[in-house]
Amino acid sequence: xxxxxxxxxxxKFSSCDGCQLALLNLGEPLxxxxxxxxxxxxxxxxxxxxxxPVDIALVEGSVSTPEDVERIQKVRAQSKLLVTxxxxxxxxxxxxxxxxxxxxxxxxxxxxxxxxxDVLSCSEPIARYVxxxxxxxxxxxxxxxxxxxxxxxxxxxxxxxxxxxxxxxxKRKGLVCTxxxxxxxxMGPVTLAGCGALCPATGRGCYGCFGPAERVNDPALxxxxxxxxxxxxxxxxxxxxxxxxxxxxxxxxERLQGDSDG
Amino acid sequence: xxxxxxxxIHVPVLTRVEGEGALELDLVDxxxxxxxxxxxxPPRLFEKFVEGYERNQVIDMVARICGICPVAxxxxxxxxxxxxxxxxxxxxxRDMRRVMYCGEWLQSHALHVHLLAAPxxxxxDSAIAMAGDYxxxxxxxxxxxxxxxxxxxxxxxxxxxxxxxxxxxFYRAPDVSDVSGILQRLEQALPKAEAxxxxxxxxxxxxxxxxxxxxxLSDPDCYAIAEGQLISGQGLDIDICxxxxxxxxxxxxxxxxxxxxxxxxxxLTGPLARLNLNxxxxxxxxxxxxxxxGIHFPSHNMFHSIVAxxxxxxxxxxxAIRLLEHxxxxxxxxxxxxxxxxxxxxxxxxxxxxxWHRYDVDDQGIVRYARIVPxxxxxxxxxxxxxxxxxxxxxFNQSDEALRLRAEQVIRNYDxxxxxxxxxxxxxxxxx
Numbered sequence: 149x150x151x152x153x154x155x156x157x158x159x160k161f162s163s164c165d166g167c168q169l170a171l172l173n174l175g176e177p178l179x180x181x182x183x184x185x186x187x188x189x190x191x192x193x194x195x196x197x198x199x200x201p202v203d204i205a206l207v208e209g210s211v212s213t214p215e216d217v218e219r220i221q222k223v224r225a226q227s228k229l230l231v232t233x234x235x236x237x238x239x240x241x242x243x244x245x246x247x248x249x250x251x252x253x254x255x256x257x258x259x260x261x262x263x264x265x266d267v268l269s270c271s272e273p274i275a276r277y278v279x280x281x282x283x284x285x286x287x288x289x290x291x292x293x294x295x296x297x298x299x300x301x302x303x304x305x306x307x308x309x310x311x312x313x314x315x316x317x318x319k320r321k322g323l324v325c326t327x328x329x330x331x332x333x334x335m336g337p338v339t340l341a342g343c344g345a346l347c348p349a350t351g352r353g354c355y356g357c358f359g360p361a362e363r364v365n366d367p368a369l370x371x372x373x374x375x376x377x378x379x380x381x382x383x384x385x386x387x388x389x390x391x392x393x394x395x396x397x398x399x400x401x402e403r404l405q406g407d408s409d410g
Numbered sequence: 411x412x413x414x415x416x417x418x419i420h421v422p423v424l425t426r427v428e429g430e431g432a433l434e435l436d437l438v439d440x441x442x443x444x445x446x447x448x449x450x451x452p453p454r455l456f457e458k459f460v461e462g463y464e465r466n467q468v469i470d471m472v473a474r475i476c477g478i479c480p481v482a483x484x485x486x487x488x489x490x491x492x493x494x495x496x497x498x499x500x501x502x503x504r505d506m507r508r509v510m511y512c513g514e515w516l517q518s519h520a521l522h523v524h525l526l527a528a529p530x531x532x533x534x535d536s537a538i539a540m541a542g543d544y545x546x547x548x549x550x551x552x553x554x555x556x557x558x559x560x561x562x563x564x565x566x567x568x569x570x571x572x573x574x575x576x577x578x579x580f581y582r583a584p585d586v587s588d589v590s591g592i593l594q595r596l597e598q599a600l601p602k603a604e605a606x607x608x609x610x611x612x613x614x615x616x617x618x619x620x621x622x623x624x625x626x627l628s629d630p631d632c633y634a635i636a637e638g639q640l641i642s643g644q645g646l647d648i649d650i651c652x653x654x655x656x657x658x659x660x661x662x663x664x665x666x667x668x669x670x671x672x673x674x675x676x677x678l679t680g681p682l683a684r685l686n687l688n689x690x691x692x693x694x695x696x697x698x699x700x701x702x703x704g705i706h707f708p709s710h711n712m713f714h715s716i717v718a719x720x721x722x723x724x725x726x727x728x729x730a731i732r733l734l735e736h737x738x739x740x741x742x743x744x745x746x747x748x749x750x751x752x753x754x755x756x757x758x759x760x761x762x763x764x765x766w767h768r769y770d771v772d773d774q775g776i777v778r779y780a781r782i783v784p785x786x787x788x789x790x791x792x793x794x795x796x797x798x799x800x801x802x803x804x805x806f807n808q809s810d811e812a813l814r815l816r817a818e819q820v821i822r823n824y825d826x827x828x829x830x831x832x833x834x835x836x837x838x839x840x841x842x
Contacts, residue, residue, distance in 0.1 A: 187538070350566070
């Protein structure tokens with residue numbers, strides 16, 4: 149009967165491994181996972197069969213070496229559904245900051261012999277190379293997000309992506325607005341919900357780790373931050389951060405840089 | 411039969427380790443011609459891209475180096491920035507950071523012992539497979555791991571890339587009711603952790619004593635976690651700011667992780683090194699559990715690392731209980747700390763060993779240069795040395811399969827943070 153269960157693979161590219169922990173941190177439900185799916189590849193947990201065709205492939209990490217490019221194409225070819233998990237897979241991750249500069253110079257700064265290491269000049273999202281079927285946002289993604297997406301996909305339903313900003317989660321939780329009441333620079337108005345308004349609930353401003361919400365009015369927020377006393381480059385740093393290469397945040401930081409150059 | 415074979419073992423993906431790695435072993439005429447632990451985690455160049463960011467942003471950035479030990483990265487960074495400003499956190503902040511760090515030791519050790527290492531000893535591919543025959547042991551592991559995660563989340567909102575730590579303290583102090591809930595769970599977990607120590611001590615260990623140098627932090631007041639002097643079993647005792655004059659990192663062609671050496675020699679950092687150097691500072695009840703488990707410490711058998719991790723698991727729980735027992739919400743969870751220009755040094759005991767940071771900061775608190783030396787790259791030279799000794803002792807006349815299994819097990823003793831898991835050695839043998 150085992151062969152009739154849908155097959156699941158978890159693939160890792162350039163990342164911190166934190167999104168795979170959404171599964172490894174499940175606790176007791178982790179032991180029930182094999183009732184739902186056959187885990188054929190999940191190197192960090194043990195199963196190691198990266199070339200077996202699967203129904204669902206979860207992909208963590210960004211593409212940053214020539215070998216990664218070949219590997220992601222193979223993963224795509226053998227997976228019915230490909231789901232990216234987290235900031236690296238979906239938007240290149242924090243390491244996409246290397247894209248803003250001369251990566252080869254950086255390699256020289258960190259490694260005495262950079263020629264021994266083969267890397268692309270950029271850290272790229274998975275979707276830059278292959279078609280993806282669904283993206284789970286977050287740095288890191290939560291267990292809840294991953295399990296609910298898996299459940300939907302296994303039942304043949306397309307998961308509904310989050311579109312609202314963090315502000316809506318603050319409202320639902322009854323949290324006092326950190327931006328309005330404390331004058332804390334908070335990225336909540338432009339950041340996708342899904343974390344449960346974690347930072348405002350911890351007494352600080354959101355720093356945008358779930359990436360841009362559906363509608364981003366970055367000029368208005370940037371103006372607000374500057375009115376709070378932040379220099380333009382400090383505002384730019386807030387957009388050019390964990391999700392620096394997500395299109396809306398990238399455009400925002402480039403706009404701010406353009407302003408200061410002009 | 412006793413003839414020498416040429417053996418070439420290539421393990422393309424190491425499983426049940428965090429990160430990516432592989433092992434290459436070539437034996438020619440009965441001796442090792444080549445032994446390389448390849449780490450091919452693509453370089454992410456963190457040290458360069460924290461340049462130009464503010465101190466508190468850097469604390470959030472460096473967490474992203476490792477999803478398994480983000481607290482360690484945050485703690486080494488915050489310590490560096492505060493030391494540079496001559497700021498000493500108040501006792502509440504110090505205690506609570508220690509508790510949060512205990513949470514990380516607890517989750518990381520429980521994850522490693524149950525999900526990554528124990529299947530080796532018991533002959534399974536993964537903990538999920540092991541759960542069929544050892545359901546209670548696996549459940550206990552998951553429960554302890556969850557408790558550790560929740561202890562981190564108590565201060566940081568979530569266990570992976572928590573958001574609570576800032577220069578000067580914490581963004582927010584946990585509520586008394588949340589603390590008392592977790593305190594109750596910690597007390598219930600203590601006997602389970604004691605059972606864990608005895609369970610790991612009952613595993614069958616190869617007899618494999620080796621001579622190696624242990625390196626750890628040392629705190630005059632307690633079993634060091636979040637601060638201390640750097641000491642070794644050979645008499646080293648230095649402030650962490652002198653790290654660079656004793657420890658050197660060298661690059662080898664087979665790995666993206668730099669190899670570290672202490673005065674030109676490999677060394678061990680991590681739970682067994684800590685226990686070897688600091689066990690006299692364990693609280694009496696923890697020492698009793700250690701002394702009653704049947705394995706003698708200090709130990710120079712690396713296979714005892716799993717027991718050391720279990721003992722530290724028990725210690726982390728008892729320490730968290732001690733520090734949370736009389737918990738009170740402070741007037742202020744943090745103090746403002748003015749930036750100072752200069753070189754900032756931080757070093758803490760990550761679950762896998764000492765994690766050393768250096769930041770050069772300008773007078774606005776912007777990082778201009780960073781250097782980060784994680785435990786796995788420090789242990790890499792020692793792992794390679796261990797593999798060559800351990801395999802030699804096992805005997806190269808053993809089957810390729812036996813060599814492969816032993817090599818995997820040796821590597822996993824170090825819990826290398828390079829991301830993989832079970833039977834990771836795919837064997838390619840060429841006989842001469």
